[in-house]
Amino acid sequence: MELVKLKIDNRTVEVEKGTTIYHAAQKLNIEIPTLCYMNLKDLNIEHKPGGCRICVVEVEGRRNLAPSCATECMEGMEVKTHSLRVLNARRTVLELIISDHPFDCLVCAKSGHCDLQDMAVKLGVRDLPFQGEKSTYKPDFSPAIIRDVDKCIMCRRCETMCNDFQTVGVLSGIHRGFEAVVAPAFERDLDHSECTYCGQCVAVCPTAALTEVDHTKNVIAALSDPRKTVVVQTAPAVRAALGEEFGMEPGTLVTGKMVSALRQLGFDFVFDTDFAADLTIMEEGTEMLDRISRHLNGDKDVKLPILTSCCPGWVNFFEYYYPDMLDIPSTARSPQQMFGAIAKTYFAEKQKIDRKDMVVVSIMPCVAKKYECTREEFAEDNNPDVDFSISTRELAKFIKQANIDFDSLPDEDFDKPMGESTGAAVIFGTTGGVIEAATRTAYELHTGKALPKVDFDALRGFEGIRSASVDFNGTEIKIGIAHGLGNARKLLDDVKAGKADFHAIEIMACPGGCIGGGGQPLHHGDSSVLKARAKAIYEEDKGKTLRKSHENPDIIKLYEEYLGKPGSEKAHKLLHTHYFDKKAKQVLLD
Amino acid sequence: MTKIKSLADLKKMKSDLQSKIALREKSDTPEGRTLIKVAMATCGIASGSKQVMDFLVEELDKRNVDAIVTQTGCMGYCYAEPTIEVTVPGKDPVVFGYVDTKKADDIIEKYIKNGELLEGIIPVNYETIEKNK
């Protein structure tokens, strides 16, 4: 390892060759302000386009100032991080950025969480010396993400997530000069692009240029309408992260408090998406077992691997990029949609209410779920199975607005019947969880024996692409797992090229699975946050008496009373779906 | 087209092709070269100046004489056509009258190459054609 020695603010530091000035300064606890810079080190993403020029420093002997995030340390360098020249430049540059930014902070969705606002405070910007034309663009309202690009400061973080990490490639710089902005090609709407609504762009945007569609208002309206029965479902990953918004340590499970808060907010029934997750396993696990056994019995028509289909971002992704493989994902709907379909039929009938008088709200760690519930397949007579999906972040805001003291809430239990769940459902929230849950059930249904050990450690972990095999009574079942769409693409391309021979693959669009979803409290790429959330989820699983979906008594009852058996005609109608070639759809739209 | 296979091939090819633009290159640096102007007005052409010019261009090249042959309008010696003006570097221009191919041959061999004076020089007041132009 080659070392270089340099001086930063008259203090000597020795760093590995190739280290940037920014990192070297950090070693000395010298904080250089940054704006466009983003370091998601556990995802192997260091975004340093050197575009904002806030982090510039003075390097002795150099004609102009150097961006510390991108300039490598050299032997004998002398760096000044806060000289008058630097301070003047930094502030002037920030004033310039602000001069082309709307001044609607009072009503901005990001107010209080805005990196640009924070920087203005930090650098002491108190007036606006530059006033002139502002660049304006057409706002873009998609079902899940709002682009208010007047607020784009060209940090390009979203591009890195969309292109490098997710390989979706929707967002990139367009136009030039003062008009330059990040947008889909030809300045189309997201709705007319290949956007999967994974929301990773929203998660990293420093300003309110990219935000999730906020449905809180609609939820409040439904709650205030006495004619409506409002049912809420909460996804497994929400309970492992919601506490962070109230200052709790990452990994604090707040299931009971969350239920209690939702009741206080006025929801008529507080249910659990986990119930639907168990249902998903019944359907998907059965389908998986069926396809694998047919395959093992030599049926050439059956296609493998079977791919999980509970992640809406992932579904969008393969609908755009792998339209030739639409027959391999499981046809099972996602838990959110299974929940909606059962709530507005089985449960509505039980309650003797018309589905039109029922409003189903979901609390999701996700941005794509907002889009998923608007898909035409998931509605009956234009009445959607799930009416509104709000994110973990939105729920936290809602709770705060209602002045609920979250910390002191008592722990409460979900309502019956759709609040009952097993440990298998909880682990849906983390990468590898869905396939582990499916394996638990498939194993027992296939072998007729009880699992010797419920935990499949081989399926757990944080590697972007993982594989494991499970012994099904002498038959080896090969399982692949990917999280992050870039990793999914690699895995899928291998499958396509015949380089991978998995029987089943689980894919989640977001890093870490739903716990790192686009609607979760911001984790800033810190995988220790993600790992803590995953740990919490596995703990909840461990604490459950029932840990296999097929043991959920209310699921058993649902089949007995209503659906018949997994894969029945009724189950197919309510719980399964089909996929579209979205590239073809897009051509029609244009 | 066959490919050029070596530097030697390339050089040979160049020498074959050089004549294509030799005239342009020479005229770009007229200094140090013999300048011959052939009067090619109607009177000159009628008395055979075209043949003289062709002969000069052809022969000067063959005999490796570094000269530029240009045509010019009537020099005013219509009685003595064809006429040519020869400027050897460092000398005053000389006008020859009644030039036919034989005379042209003499001019090349004797006057241009060896500096011998020949018959048939038309005395002029050292007024070059350039000034007339």
Place this chain on the structure above:
Amino acid sequence: MAKYKMHMLVCGGTGCRASASDMLYENLKKEVQDNNLEDDVQVVTTGCFGFCEKGPIVKVIPDNTFYVSVEPDDAKDIVAEHAIKGRSVKRLLYTDPAKKEQIPDSKHMGFYKKQIRIALRNCGLIDPENIEEYLAADGYEALGKVLAEMKPEEAIQEVIDSGLRGRGGGGFPTGIKWQIASKVDGAQKYVVCNADEGDPGAFMDRSILEGDPHSVLESMAINGYCIGATKGLIYIRAEYPLAIKRLKIAIKQAREFGLLGKDILGSGFDFDVEIRYGAGAFVCGEETALIHSMEGDRGEPTFKPPFPAQSGYLGMPTNVNNVESYANIPVIFNKGAKWFASIGTEKSKGTKVFALAGKINNVGLIEVPMGITLREVIYEIGGGIKDGKKFKAVQTGGPSGGCLTEKHLDTPIDFDNLIAAGSMMGSGGMIVMDEDDCMVSVAKFYLDFTVEESCGKCSPCRVGNKRLYEQLELITQGKAKKEDLDKLRNLSNVIRDTSLCGLGQTSPNPVLSTMDNFHEEYLAHVTDKQCPSGVCKDLIRYEVIAENCVGCTACARNCPVNCISGERKQVHEIDQALCIKCGACLEKCKFNAIAVI
């Protein structure tokens, strides 16, 4: 083979073509044929002669007769008079603007007298679409010599010894650049010719590619041999269709002759060239942006290091040189580094091509030895200021450069002197301004260009230049205060100090150099609300000088907004509230009765 006694060289550059030089060529050919002169007279299309002010140009060889502003119909006269009767067509000869006399041939034209043509050596001499003419003009001999007789490091040393510096603007020593690239290992190295010429008014690269495309191909192959690259790419803007066409022909011919492709000249060295098209973004002249654009990405610069030599096209070691730099290379090998280094100044060797434009008599493309003075360029080659006006400034280096004034007229032009004088060489744009030009407006003009051409990646360039432009606009509108000049200067300095690439780092130069050299003029705008040159519309008004006005009504009849009133033979009056300051009245008045105040 016919031994032509006369060559008629017709300029086939883009400029002359725009004035129908291709038709002129056809007509000349036809006239030659009709007069049975095919064996005596050769009509050739060549590259640009540089004297674009008076195109289309026809040069007749061997007497160097130089015809200007030739129209297709003039072909008849040229053949009948010049080719048959040996008399030049007087009306087509160039008239010296100062002496008002006709110049018989190019050798007597001031425009050419001080020029030394190295990069442009074949422009206006050979037919660019005919490889045989290039071969006749020592073409590919340098490549042959390098491949057969020199090791790569020897060849690189020759380029280093020549002292050639990059002609694209940066002035980095070309040989050193090659040396660095030669020392980096890579599975596939690349040689890239930067033909993304974008300075306003500069067209030397286009002219070289149109007039002598083979010289660039030959140099790229030499470059490839020196650094160990087998692939060459030419990044050229799609707005240069003629250059592209001729490059394509040249590449095809060179392949046919075995001068590109496998085992060139039996040396075992493989090299081939492909063309990549740019969409005409100025910033793509910056080498990292150029490489991104070639890769199909957005044309944006990235931070250096890594330099292209370390990680360039497709992440491979890449050497990027500009067209004009390349055009010098064969001559360096043919005539020797020593010969090349004998031209120019101590630190700037050889020649530089400039595109002369603006208020100057001889607008065009010139190639002069480094060290020539601005005075020689403007007054001797350029023929002085148009209409006998007074010289005010010359802008060099394009939008990144600065303005030089009277006091710089005798400064020898080279890379370092220009920077010392507050400007730069750039790619060689030279725009001459006279007393009628307002320097604030000039700075605004260049800023307008940078605002358009900034890629928008870094904030100081994206937003800063826009604000700079807006500040200048306020000054020209008389809405700025004296304190705003300090703000303007600070903003300029910060943009220069913090921008990512050369574009932003130099974009404030026109502002800073005009502020330094014409401070009074800025002050007049902000304190007196006056534009001394009478350019800024918001600061001037047109008035009738009563004692001169004879009441002819010419002004009133020509005023597009009818704001001039007055009876015939009575003094007229301009309604300032309605006047749009178009200047029509001033132009039409024959009695000096309209004044700009």
